[in-house]
Amino acid sequence: MAQDEATVPAMGPRHVAIIMDGNGRWAKMRGRPRLFGHHAGARRVREIVEACPGLGIEYLTIFAFSTENWKRTQIEVAGLMSLFRSYIRKExxxxxxxxxxxxxxxxxxxxxAKLQLLMDELEEMTSGCTGTNLTIALNYGGRDEVARATKRLAEDVAAGRLDPGAIDEETLPRYLDTCVLPDPDLVIRTSGEARISNFLLWQSAYAEYEFIDTLWPDFTPGVLAEVIASYASRDRRFGGAKG
Known part of the structure; x- marks a missing residue:
């Protein structure tokens, strides 16, 4: 398949989540600063979002900035925050x-506060849209999400709004940030790293994973279509026996 071609495979995923990795390495290979790669990666997001309807993807969740990314240099973090504000305004x-x-x-x-306001405005502006559901994980960590959800759950128990004896594995998801979303069917990580990096820990319990060598700025709709075709060939049993 050509890199720029995208076709809908049979039995494709409804919800795709992507760990967008490799922007810094992509820039370094070109002798440019890391932020150059982040800007290239942001442009790639637009193409992937546009490709989703044609690939049968209803939900796309992208990992933009983790709770651990604050450990990066002050220059890179400031540049990323500026990029996020610019992306929202432009897109x-x-x-x-x-x-x-x-x-x-x-x-x-x-x-x-300025970034939070822009996020609120974008959510409000697109709240009535009925096409692709794009979820952006920003200052997100899976463990942090579960901890925050557990705190809210405990507060409801303490206030008498929730019976602790009624808590089961269906209860906590109602307190997660993703409570209105279906669990991801497919999680993709670019750049050749084979780890999940604290992303959607609870939600991805039965997701299929695909770790690919392609750096995020080179991740075209054609590459996405190839990954989805591979997904469609898998036998998802959710713990059951084959056949």
Whole structure:
């Protein structure tokens, strides 16, 4: 399949989550600073979002900035925050015109007030859209999400709103950031790293994983189509026996 071709495979995933990795290495290979790679990666997001309807993907969740990414240099973090603000301003109308419903997950209070306001505005602007559901994980960590959800659950128990004897594995998901989303069917990590990096820990219990060598700025809709075709050939049994 050509890199720029995308076709819908049979039995494709409804919800795809992507750990977008490799921006820094992509820039280094070209003798440019890491932020150059992040800007290239942001442009790639637009192409992948646009490709989703043609590939049968209803939900796309992308890992933009983790709770651990604050450990990076102050220059890179500041540059990323500026990029996020710029991305929202530039893409807001285009996302709405393409009928994309945008949500953010993560520890929002940990971000600066201006960025939070832009996130709120984009969610409100696209809330009525009925096409692709784009979820952006920003200042997100799976363990942090579960801890925050558990705290809210405990508060409801203490207030008498929740019977502790009624808590089961269906209860906690109602407190997660992703409570309105289906669990991901397929999780993709680019750049050749084979780890999940604290991403959607609870939600991905039965997701299929695909670790590919392609760096995120080189991840075209054609590459996505190839990964989805591979997914379609897998036998998902959810713990049951084959056949």
């Amino acid at each position: 807001a109308r285009a996302l709405r015109s393409r009928n994309v419903c945008v949500r953010f997950i993560g520890d929002r209070p940990g971000l600066d």
